[in-house]
Amino acid sequence: MHSVYITSLGKFLPGPPIGNEEIEDYLGRIGGKSSKAMRRILEQNQIRYRHYALNKEQRSLYSNAEMAHLAIRDALERNGNVRSDDVEFLAVGTTQGDLLVPGFASMVHAETGLPVMEIATHQGVCGSGMQAMKNAYLHIQSGENEAAIACASEFPSRVFKHTRFEDQGSYADRAIPFDTDFLRFMLSDGAGAAVLQNRPSRTGLSLRIEWIDNQSYAPLYDVCMYAGMNKESEEPIASWMDYATIRDAANAGAINLKQDIRLVNEMPKVGVQRYFELVEEGRVNPAAIDWMVCHYSSHFFREEIFRLLRLGGLMIPEEKWFTNLYTKGNTGAASIYIMLEELLNEGRLAPGERILCMVPESGRFQTSYMLLTVVGSKSEETTAFLERQPEAPHLEFDETHEIQSYLVRQFVQIWIDFEQKLAQVPIIHKLYHGQFTLEDYKLLMENIRQQVIDGSQWIARAASYISIDHIDLRSLFIAHARDEHRDFQILERNYLAIGGKLTDIQSGEKNIGSEALSAYLFQRASRDNPVDLIGAMWIIEGLGCRMARYWGEMIRDQLGLQDEHVSFLLYHSDSDEKHFERLEAVVQHPLLTLEIAARMVKTAKTTARLYLLQLEELGNT
Secondary structure, three states: OOOOEEEEEEEEOOOOOEEHHHHHHHHOOHHHOOOOOHHHHHHHHOOOEEOOOEOOOOOEOOOHHHHHHHHHHHHHHOOOOOOHHHOOEEEEEEOOOOOOOOOHHHHHHHHHOOOOOEEEEEEOOOHHHHHHHHHHHHHHHOOOOOEEEEEEEEOOHHHHOHHHHHOOHHHOOOOOOHHHHHHHOOEOOEEEEEEEEOOOOOOOEEEEEEEEEEEEOHHHOOOOEEOOOOOOOOOOOOOHHHOOOHHHHHHOOOOOOEEOHHHHOHHHHHHHHHHHHHHHOOOOOHHHOOEEEEOOOOHHHHHHHHHHHHHHOOOOOHHHEEOOHHHHOEOHHHHHHHHHHHHHHOOOOOOOOEEEEEEEEOOOOEEEEEEEEEEEOOOOOOOOOOOOOOOOOOOOOOOOOHHHHHHHHHHHHHHHHHHHHHOOOHHHHHHHOOOOOHHHHHHHHHHHHHHHHHHHHHHHHHHHOOOHHHHHHHHHHHHHHHHHOOHHHHHHHHHHHOOOOHHHHHOOOOOHHHHHHHHHHHHHHOOOOOHHHHHHHHHHHHHHHHHHHHHHHHHHHHHOOOHHHOHHHHHHHHHHHHHHHHHHHHHOOOOOOHHHHHHHHHHHHHHHHHHHHHHHOOOOO
């Protein structure tokens, strides 16, 4: 599984900002009369400006697909990592495309002129933009693609022209229903796009996607925001296509976009309930959120969300909430893109910040959440320690040997997952984001010293349990134990060099993660022919090969230290590469069977999890 990064964001907002006093100059006055409900609706939603992709003659200036294309172009032009020819997947969301058929993504793809690729259309309401984001995210995470685009675009203004309602027989002598008039003053036009990649941007900031959670509650609620039927008809018809003619459907108002006002107040409850569940599941820590980016269609719903969060005792402070609803309008599925675009492109974000995104949808009730971490540097120059794409240490093997190939494939998958999770461990997260302190370094050394001492001991014990029939393997284990049995002394010298006391590091106890790791390794080492410990060495020696120098140089430079202060890490980068030659000898050994390889894989998985636990539990003795 690969990490996924939003490396650029773009938007397209058609025409100039339109104030409240001009809305009906663009949409028109039905029957020549201003809407009686407009002032009340605008007071509730508090939107001051929005954009329309039509002019005052109500002619469309763009198609919905064109707006999506212009947002995509903006995102690509802001991206220094990827060219349009590198994009391999396109996912697009909207409420209503330009055509009934074909799918909206096909029309957008044609506008963009991007290469032949896989595409996906997500049609719904506000949640369709997050569905497109999730689809693109999964394509990158799985490794199927390296670069993808997620986009959402909305063009609702053209369905609210006064001429549409004046020609409908049902409203010839009466005002249009509030459920339709309501949306005329709620929705606006615009598009947003995101470029997703399996590596962060070489310059500036990127947003690493930690997870995306989309939930539908359709079986629990009636339809709320909809077009294509009449819920209140005395003889309800399932679809506008079931009317005798299209004219009949139009006259009955079945084609109008509507909102069930009585039901829409359920939307904040559904969204907040899912937030509470995510907190209980441990996926959201309210105290760790720096930005809460919530798409709410009206200021009225913001107040209701706040009320429910306070009742539940899980309120994220109001100053951390961000929206541009009041100045950019409610652009539905595109809103979350347009909000994130402003945060990223206008320099509001800082490395290490966490962003929780929330998109409730009232179509038939869906809720989407996304957690992002800001990575990279605000500088225009590449930072020395920009997060690297996870990559397993190199291991020589016979590619024609089926069991060896299986084992190395499994090892590589375990390593990639391990390295991705390492980046989320608090002590490593601080290091990667320039927040590492001298006390962090001392704490790290205090907590790994005993594990370093135990390393040579469990390897020596394993050697004693390898039968004489495999004396060559026993010799490899003994040589490995010999190389490592004095390494803890280098660690102690580093600790003293940065001002620590020898008695402090020597008297330190194992934390609970170290206890679990050591107990497991000694238990495995005490079995006959414990060659499955090659799986443990893959993780531990891999840390030396892949991470030790990387971490050592970061610690040195962030804390203003010298090489002699981080020599334990720098030394292991070189010495563990030699140890990998011994791992290769075991992987290529005639003793290897499919059963032994499977045991090695399980030992590698277990060691990886326990090593993470050791780092997660620093100081917890």
